[in-house]
Amino acid sequence: MTFATLGLIEPLLRALETLGYQTPTPVQAQAIPAVLAGRDLMAAAQTGTGKTAGFALPLLQLLTMEGPKVAANSARALILCPTRELAEQVHASVAEYAQHLPLTTYAVYGGVSINPQMMKLRKGVDILVATPGRLIDLFRQNALKLNQLQTLVLDEADRMLDLGFSEELANIYRMLPKKRQTLLFSATFSDDIRLLAGQMLNDPLSIEVSPRNVAANTVKQWVVPVDKKRKPELFVHLMRKGRWKQVLVFAKTRNGVDALVDKLQGLGINADGIHGDKPQATRQRALDRFKASEVQILVATDVAARGLDIEDLPLVVNFDLPIVAEDYIHRIGRTGRAGNTGEAISLVCADEVNMLSAIEMLTRQTLTRKMEADFEPEHRVPDTDASGQVVKKPKKPKKPKTSGGGGKRNLGKWVDSGEVAPAEPSIKPVRKVPVFNTGPRKKK
Numbered sequence: 001m002t003f004a005t006l007g008l009i010e011p012l013l014r015a016l017e018t019l020g021y022q023t024p025t026p027v028q029a030q031a032i033p034a035v036l037a038g039r040d041l042m043a044a045a046q047t048g049t050g051k052t053a054g055f056a057l058p059l060l061q062l063l064t065m066e067g068p069k070v071a072a073n074s075a076r077a078l079i080l081c082p083t084r085e086l087a088e089q090v091h092a093s094v095a096e097y098a099q100h101l102p103l104t105t106y107a108v109y110g111g112v113s114i115n116p117q118m119m120k121l122r123k124g125v126d127i128l129v130a131t132p133g134r135l136i137d138l139f140r141q142n143a144l145k146l147n148q149l150q151t152l153v154l155d156e157a158d159r160m161l162d163l164g165f166s167e168e169l170a171n172i173y174r175m176l177p178k179k180r181q182t183l184l185f186s187a188t189f190s191d192d193i194r195l196l197a198g199q200m201l202n203d204p205l206s207i208e209v210s211p212r213n214v215a216a217n218t219v220k221q222w223v224v225p226v227d228k229k230r231k232p233e234l235f236v237h238l239m240r241k242g243r244w245k246q247v248l249v250f251a252k253t254r255n256g257v258d259a260l261v262d263k264l265q266g267l268g269i270n271a272d273g274i275h276g277d278k279p280q281a282t283r284q285r286a287l288d289r290f291k292a293s294e295v296q297i298l299v300a301t302d303v304a305a306r307g308l309d310i311e312d313l314p315l316v317v318n319f320d321l322p323i324v325a326e327d328y329i330h331r332i333g334r335t336g337r338a339g340n341t342g343e344a345i346s347l348v349c350a351d352e353v354n355m356l357s358a359i360e361m362l363t364r365q366t367l368t369r370k371m372e373a374d375f376e377p378e379h380r381v382p383d384t385d386a387s388g389q390v391v392k393k394p395k396k397p398k399k400p401k402t403s404g405g406g407g408k409r410n411l412g413k414w415v416d417s418g419e420v421a422p423a424e425p426s427i428k429p430v431r432k433v434p435v436f437n438t439g440p441r442k443k444k
């Protein structure tokens with residue numbers, strides 16, 4: 001199969017040739033004809049699958065072939081992204097694909113002055129890439145009208161919900177024309193995403209290019225158990241031992257990023273960090289330097305690293321496991337892209353066992369553990385498996401208590417199973433009632 005057989009027009013084929021894309025990826029092979037035929041789309045495609053071209057190429061073609069010229073302060077297609085970095089990256093790809101087409105493209109996001117964006121929108125743009133908050137600001141200030149909108153793309157929709165944009169999405173939904181084409185891309189499909197899709201999409205075609213919620217199998221993944229306080233030391237040890245050249249490292253918090261960068265720089269290692277507290281220009285500069293291999297180790301929080309696309313990134317290290325299991329898939333999606341192989345190493349301490357278990361359940365695999373000599377943890381990381389169970393050592397059967405015995409009473413003490421042990425063997429445990437909102441109560 002070629003891009004020509006998918007029905008793409010010559011200016012797009014020429015752009016793809018320049019970029020060296022020879023064969024459509026599976027998501028492109030499925031999405032391009034469906035979008036060209038005007039269908040709504042619900043696509044389970046993780047980052048690295050070529051999803052951007054999957055929606056951008058047919059979108060550019062439709063905008064070139066159909067519809068009126070863009071009006072002032074209007075957009076004909078809107079691509080919503082969770083973060084500034086992803087917006088920038090998607091825009092860069094769209095602009096490359098559109099290089100031989102008479103279409104205008106632009107990206108807007110927060111963290112930078114709104115005025116130049118308002119000026120730029122005056123003439124209207126064919127394709128606008130935006131983060132939700134800034135889009136709403138521009139709309140409310142009358143810098144943008146959406147009545148000419150033909151197509152809406154929700155890129156990394158799961159991430160938008162994770163970042164708390166559901167209210168913004170509901171607001172944007174009210175701003176959109178009823179008649180439009182909508183394409184939703186998400187790495188994972190939670191119930192909330194399905195709910196969103198139910199509202200936003202009209203008879204969508206579902207495409208799924210890798211088994212749902214399963215991380216790319218081109219990435220070799222393993223876990224090194226270690227005590228929390230020894231993680232920095234282990235990282236440096238592994239880095240030297242493995243002669244790591246270019247590594248993207250994920251830490252849980254902004255402070256965690258700063259602390260690790262300080263430690264590495266203190267050892268003379270060429271490291272930099274990106275997180276949400278840093279100005280956009282500083283973040284972009286760090287990314288650019290990392291991409292240009294001027295920085296060896298880039299330490300990032302999940303939000304800051306979203307959308308980062310680096311060709312052939314060989315290694316991702318989870319210095320901390322992510323709190324949200326889906327983020328693990330996004331993180332390791334930074335390596336093993338477009339068919340390359342990559343490695344993802346997670347440094348895991350005993351505190352993180354529940355996160356490890358959630359990741360294994362989501363990705364339906366038990367991650368291999370490799371103990372590093374001299375770093376064996378004092379606090380053992382309990383065994384886990386893909387069933388989502390933290391495997392605990394079998395408990396010794398309890399001896400029945402005799403009443404009146406002189407020993408201490410077991411009064412409401414936490415025991416291994418996570419249940420509160422009854423104070424006396426004769427008292428039945430209270431049945432736990434799940435606290436769900438079961439809808440409006442019936443009036444009596």
Ligand code: AMP
Nearest residue numbers: 021023024025047048049050051052338
């Ligand atoms: P994405 O999943 O959209 O972030 O794309 C991942 C990477 O694959 C990007 O660097 C794209 O430029 C590249 N890519 C996308 N489609 C193709 C293709 N058909 N052939 C080669 N590379 C591609």
